[in-house]
Amino acid sequence: MRVHGDKVIRRREGVSELGYYQNGRDQLEQDFYCLCGYCGKNGKVLHQKFHLDHFVPKSLDESRKNDYYNLVLACSRCNLSKADKWPTRDIARSHNGKEGFVDPANPEYDEHLKRDEKGYVVGKTSVGKSMCNMLHLDIRRTDLYWNAAQLRQQLKELEKLYQDGRLTEQEKDIYIETNMLFNEYIDQAFMKGE
Secondary structure: OOOOOOOOOOOOOOOOOOOOHHHHHHHHHHHOOOEOOOOOOEOOOOOOOOEEEEOOOOOOOHHHOOOHHHEEEEOHHHHHHHOOOOOOOOOOOOEOOOOEOOOOOOOOHHHHEEEOOOOOEEEOOHHHHHHHHHOOOOOOOHHHHHHHHHHHHHHHHHHHHHHOOOOOHHHHHHHHHHHHHHHHHHHHHHHOOO
16 A cells, blocks of 8 residues: 555646745645655644655755755654755765655655555665665554544544434444544554654
């Protein structure tokens, strides 16, 4: 399964140089569907305001500081973990085939990382495994927020049935159990700092 599920992250075309990189926040949130580009965490579900990461770090290429196409919507954990890491030290090469990073808005991203059946983000290649290590995805509970997002979608569907007066007694019980599980995932994610 893809890290971002059924959402395909791509930056819109035609965005000129930003006066200040934070001016690109609204477009990035739309283009990234409010998902962390790196781990797929849904900021709306967890009520988090994400950071704007500079894919090629500012410390290596100050000229791309306000370049929309160098920005990645990222949860605080991923952004702080990535920081100024850039293993190739070459701004033209994000990875060397063994280690480095892949831009989440690049189709190549899905070649290197996936989400397993439990919801954990795992590397499929050496580059993907290196990203998991550098972003600490290999030790984080990425399953918690993935499962919370899946439960939230189910809750929305049940709520719509309720509002339409079409929720059976059995579905009401399912709604209550799903809501309890959703809250448990949210509480666990909060306790884990996710």
